[in-house]
Amino acid sequence: MSVRNRWSRRLFVATFLVPPLLLYGIFVVSPYAQAFQIAGTNWGGLSPDYDFVGLDNFRRIVDDKYFWNALKHNAILLVLLPVVTIVLGLFFASMISVGGRRDRVGVHGVRGAGVYRVVYFFPQVLSVAIIGVLWKEMYSPNSGLINGALEAVGLGSLAQPWLGDPRFAFWCVALVLLWSNVGFYVVLFSAAMQSIPRDIYEAALLDGANRVTTLLRVTVPLVWDTIQVAWVYLAILAIDAFAVVQIITDGGPGFSSDVVGLRLYDTAFKEAHFGYASAIGVAMFFLTLTVAAMFLRVTRRDRVEL
Template sequence: MRGKRLFIAVFLLPPLLLYGIFVVSPYAQAFPIAGTNWSGLSPTYDFVGLDNFARLLDDGYFWTALRHNGLLLVLLPVATIVLGLFFASMISVGGRADRVGVHGVRGAGFYRVVYFFPQVLSVAIIGVLWKQMYAPNTGLINGFLRGAGLDGLAVAWLGDPRFAFWCVLAVLVWMNVGFYVVLFGAAMQSIPRDLYEAALLDGANRLTTLVRITVPLVWDTIQVAWVYLAIIAIDGFAIVQIVTDGGPSSSSDVVGLRLYKTAFADGQFGYASAIGVAMFFLTLTVAVMFLRVTRRERVEL
């Protein structure tokens, strides 16, 4: 027994130690730093108490960024989950019923690869790719619009405050929906096809079977997806920083990018840490809230 414990300790302690040093320690250090006016480079600093948190209440840039995160928190999970369920349903049980029974559409394997493809690309590549697609003169989107004779709709998508945020939202949905198509599709494989066949015999259409059969039986998976997407919505730093850098005029700014600029551009690490601490508690609250709101009785077969 002692040899077994020693064996486990040898393999567990090094990764736990590294995790504690490089992940837990920076998080823990943010709390005391949030109560100072540290610039990030100076060896000296003053303790300012809760002044940094009081400053948040009057920071217009912070509240603008937080409002954008709030919109992402509402729209990103809903759009991604709805599209993911629809595509997964079509791939798994969207084909016409025949002698074999209910099955997916023709070419389901190909569609799974296509939908999952964004997951093999890094965030940096996705950001640069879409930034070029949105380019006003050479971008694929405006090129398509001009080719279709819709020159009036070809605008500077990332340069117009009316569209910049929605362009970022579209990228976030595109880059995440494929993963949840595969995730929901895997969950649907455990649902007996007899249920779908019985529903079709009773005259139920595809939408009814999706809402009344599929969703209740994969609800646990949907709940997990909702929490993960909520965390992505609260962050959103990488894509926003690459595609729009928060502009124009902070029209697509998010809290993660505001924190980054406050620390590394303005040299206010104390205030940036206060933003990080506030977002830590906000993320924790949202995760708990989503788990409670979406909690329901498990449907068993």
């Protein structure tokens, strides 16, 4: 290839790569960099005046009981959300994809599998705002569907002010996060299972494997790459969880359902401490990066070739 042709090719590639990279740098990388800068100041968000305080904001995080309370809730979600979502997603996807009756045709999915996938995926069609408002109304103590259903079946004694009781508020939000995410991973795992040859399932059937054994010894190893990606995404969601919490409980009552993302938001926009809020954001950045790297490391295993 001549020098002229090489330069023409590089110019052609640069013409398509430079503009999007420039936009990405301005609108994505630049705000991240500014957050690191603001984290070292006492900026209030409105006045152009501020002073550099160095690492004082990060020292403040160490002594901030509200931050550690929020982080505790994120830690619970970090354990609960990926585990329960992936287990339920694998179970439902397995039932849809290979849970039908085993006959002379072989192993196949249940009847109406496409309909089930649509039903499970439906929460993904709704925006986070709609999901939050919908469940907030369902939890309403007087007119909510949950207490109304309990009254209708004669279990009115179990009715509670769900979002107004510190014992239940956080778990109510966790339930919403599970409900809104399981369906997506059911469809994702179902798609991954479609690539597994049915001969493998039929061989497991001939060897006398039951459904649980087939799921654990055949399906899970063959879709492990997909499970690993799901685990990382759910971990990131658990560290954030801002939108649903802010809409349903706003961290209450008494900070009983607070999360770090909401703590950052309140610190910046309600207390006007943008410098400290940026320090919380930087801490979240490194926490998310660490958790993602750790999950990828822990869940790494040899790829199973078909």
